[in-house]
Amino acid sequence: MNAELVSSEQGSGTSWSRPSLAEAPRVPGGRWTDPLGGVPIGRTERASDTVTRSFGSVPDSVSEARRFADRVLAEWGVTEVGDDVRLIVSELVGNACRHALSPGRGPEATPVVVRLGRTDDPREVACLVADSSDRLPRKVDAHHFAESGRGLSLVAAFSREWGWNALSGGGKIVWAVCGGRD
Numbered sequence: 568m569n570a571e572l573v574s575s576e577q578g579s580g581t582s583w584s585r586p587s588l589a590e591a592p593r594v595p596g597g598r599w600t601d602p603l604g605g606v607p608i609g610r611t612e613r614a615s616d617t618v619t620r621s622f623g624s625v626p627d628s629v630s631e632a633r634r635f636a637d638r639v640l641a642e643w644g645v646t647e648v649g650d651d652v653r654l655i656v657s658e659l660v661g662n663a664c665r666h667a668l669s670p671g672r673g674p675e676a677t678p679v680v681v682r683l684g685r686t687d688d689p690r691e692v693a694c695l696v697a698d699s700s701d702r703l704p705r706k707v708d709a710h711h712f713a714e715s716g717r718g719l720s721l722v723a724a725f726s727r728e729w730g731w732n733a734l735s736g737g738g739k740i741v742w743a744v745c746g747g748r749d
Contacts, residue, residue: 601740602697611635617684624664624677624698627661632660632681639683640692648692648746651725655743656681659696660717667698667738691727691747699738705733 606612606621613619618639622628636656640649663679677699684693704719722729726743733739 579744584705600680602695602734602740603678603699603736605643605680606680608676608678616686617682619680619682621678621680622660622664623675624667624679625675628662628664628679629657632656632679635681636683636694638743643692644684645690645692645746647690651681651745652692654725655694655722655729655745657694658722659741659743662718662741663696663698663700666702667700686744686747688747691744693742693744694726695740695742697734697738697740699737701733701737703733704741 606619608621608623611618611620618633620632622632633653633656636652637649640646640652643655645695646747660679660681667677667679678697680697682693682695682697684695685691685718686693719729726745727747729741731739731741
């Protein structure tokens with residue numbers, strides 16, 4: 568699916584105020600240094616409140632990232648947000664694999680980095696996906712029968728909040744927070 572925020576209603580407007588990681592300080596990884604170079608492809612790093620894994624920019628990475636998310640959520644005992652996190656990981660990793668190819672590097676050598684983080688609410692999980700593309704998520708108007716263009720509308724529907732940040736060295740992080748407050 569395409570990671571573009573889509574309005575499925577004719578004439579619904581396109582206003583959207585994008586929060587940044589700085590405006591959501593409880594999101595682990597808000598101060599994520601070197602997300603694209605810190606974890607080699609195929610490796611996992613763990614910290615007290617985050618687990619990070621780097622994938623190649625290939626189609627199989629989408630299902631691998633879903634399995635990664637399932638394992639981490641099971642370890643943390645927050646499987647109730649599993650469906651939402653899997654959907655969000657699928658959308659964001661799929662988009663990154665489609666759009667984030669580094670010049671001079673093949674897809675297997677272009678990282679897509681997924682970080683799952685625990686917040687101060689034990690029922691809440693933050694999902695962050697970093698890629699090397701400078702193409703930022705953007706709104707488009709898609710017709711009800713369009714075959715693509717609804718990725719970020721799904722992310723918005725299945726998360727409490729989401730946003731993105733450009734990286735200073737190129738690339739971006741797209742993040743979403745699932746679960747938590749009832």
